[in-house]
Amino acid sequence: xxxxxxxxxxxxxxxxxxxxxxxxxxxxxxxxxxxxxxxxxxxxxxxxxxxxxxxxxxxxxxxxxxxxxxxxxxxxxxxxxxxxxxxxxxxxxxxx
Numbered sequence: 001x002x003x004x005x006x007x008x009x010x011x012x013x014x015x016x017x018x019x020x021x022x023x024x025x026x027x028x029x030x031x032x033x034x035x036x037x038x039x040x041x042x043x044x045x046x047x048x049x050x051x052x053x054x055x056x057x058x059x060x061x062x063x064x065x066x067x068x069x070x071x072x073x074x075x076x077x078x079x080x081x082x083x084x085x086x087x088x089x090x091x092x093x094x095x096x
Contacts, residue, residue, distance in 0.1 A: 005030050008023075016038075016040055019041055021034075021040045023044070023045055035087060040085075044089075045088065045089050045090060046091055047089070057086060
């Protein structure tokens, strides 16, 4: 447990794998701050982290995952230097 949003964001950015994080909140400002400041590949608001899946994001079958921001080796074009942050808005949905 942490004391507040500042401590939660600091804890996540220090100890998280950088894969997926979620906040459950009715406070829009807090949720938007969480979304902006959490450094993970997927950040969700009021939705299950089980939605963090290549198929769910419309990418087809998931072949692998990477939490690195720059993961390519060898000659790299612009696309290889681009990182993405997935944002999911929910209203309490779960995945079955």
